[in-house]
Every structure is written in C-alpha cells, then in structure tokens.
C-alpha cells in the first residue's frame with residue numbers, strides 16, 4: 001500500500017515584484033524518487049528553500065508522513081524529518097569525512113552538552129555508536145577509504161557523496177538533493193545514479209532537483225515541471241517529456 005510522505009499545497013513566494021512561486025504543490029509517496037525540473041530561474045531552488053525552512057513562504061501547507069509541519073527554521077525541518085544537500089556543497093572543509101557524517105548523526109543523540117563536557121559513560125557509549133554508524137554510512141556511499149581525510153581534499157563527486165552520507169545520518173523521512181550531479185563527470189554520474197537507486201531500494205524517499213534531464217528521466221518515478229514559478233506539468237517522466245508546454249518552456253530558454 002502506498003503511503004504519502006510529503007504533501008505540499010498552495011506554495012507561493014514573492015520577491016519584491018517577482019512572483020518566484022505561484023500556488024505550487026507536490027505529493028510524494030514513500031520509496032519514490034521525485035524530480036523537480038524546469039529551466040533556469042523557474043523557482044526550483046526557491047521551492048527547496050521554502051520546503052526546508054530557509055525562506056518563509058507567503059502561503060502554503062506542509063505535511064510530512066501525515067503530520068503537518070511549518071517550515072519556519074532549518075533545524076525544525078530537520079527534526080520533522082527532512083535532510084537536504086546543497087547545490088554549492090556545504091561541508092565542514094577542515095573536518096574529516098567521518099567527522100562530517102558524525103555531525104549529522106549528532107542531531108539524533110540524547111546525552112547533550114553536559115554529557116559531552118563530563119564525558120559520561122552514556123556519552124562515550126553514544127559517541128562510539130555514532131562513529132560506528134557514520135563509518136557504515138561512508139561505506140554505503142562508497143567513500144569509506146577517505147574516512148580520515150579532510151573533506152576539502154576529496155574530489156567533487158566524493159564530496160557530494162559525503163553530503164548524502166551526512167544527510168542519511170539523520171535518518172530522514174525525506175532526502176532532498178539539490179543538483180547532486182552538478183560538476184560530476186560521466187563516470188561519477190553513473191555511480192551517483194547507482195547510489196540513488198540503492199537509496200530508493202532501501203525504502204527511502206528522495207526529492208531531486210537536477211539539470212541533467214537524462215538522469216532525471218532515468219531515475220525519477222514522477223516529476224514536476226516548473227516554469228516562471230508555475231507548475232506546468234506533473235506525471236511520469238515519459239508523459240511529461242511529451243507535454244507541449246514542457247517542450248516550449250525548454251526550447252524557449254535554449255535548453
């Protein structure tokens with residue numbers, strides 16, 4: 001039986017005179033890879049930023065796994081169960097790959113600051129469990145050999161994998177990936193596709209913004225197409241690809 005993970009309706013956002021989003025809504029089922037596509041400036045990143053609490057919407061309702069949530073702050077959204085990555089990678093560059101994942105995992109721990117300061121047995125136990133789980137996640141995304149390397153020394157493709165591991169560390173209901181293939185070469189893209197497929201097989205749910213249409217069409221169960229802040233199509237990739245409005249939107253901007 002299908003289970004709705006994310007239900008968003010009526011999202012609008014204006015920047016001064018520019019209507020960046022007009023009445024946008026999406027509906028994602030558990031285990032789906034859902035794509036958000038559209039020409040440059042269509043409103044994809046704005047939608048992601050609204051969804052994850054970076055921008056306050058002018059209107060909209062939000063429900064995650066059947067519970068309403070208000071995306072007022074990034075940490076509230078993380079607590080509700082959405083983890084995201086960014087178009088311009090946001091890792092802690094001077095920390096090791098392992099430490100970067102551990103930071104993500106810490107959002108799920110109980111001991112708190114006092115436990116850390118006094119290094120209580122509870123804290124040490126929890127810390128060991130976090131390190132173990134974080135190593136497993138590095139293995140899962142295929143970069144365990146770089147566990148002790150500083151994040152900034154990893155290749156672009158591996159840094160994106162590390163961001164995904166860090167997002168997974170929060171045990172999210174939904175993982176939102178903002179252009180995960182940006183800057184990747186063809187081989188890295190093949191590996192990324194395998195990784196996203198694996199994440200889906202493990203019954204996770206993914207929302208994806210991606211410019212690489214081939215990747216989107218090959219990976220996504222459903223897609224929504226935005227153009228000038230409006231939703232011009234929604235459906236299975238094969239249907240959407242044939243939609244006249246979508247073809248015109250892409251041709252019109254030279255895509």
Ligand SMILES: Nc1ncnc2c1ncn2[C@@H]1O[C@H](COP(=O)(O)OP(=O)(O)OP(=O)(O)O)[C@@H](O)[C@H]1O
Pocket residue numbers: 015018020038039040041042043044045046047
């Ligand atoms: N913080 C902001 N202040 C003012 N205008 C903004 C802001 N963020 C986005 N916009 C505008 O909103 C519109 C939608 O931008 P957005 O970045 O969401 O598009 P996009 O679909 O993600 O584009 P791209 O594919 O180029 O990343 C654009 O016209 C952009 O200039």
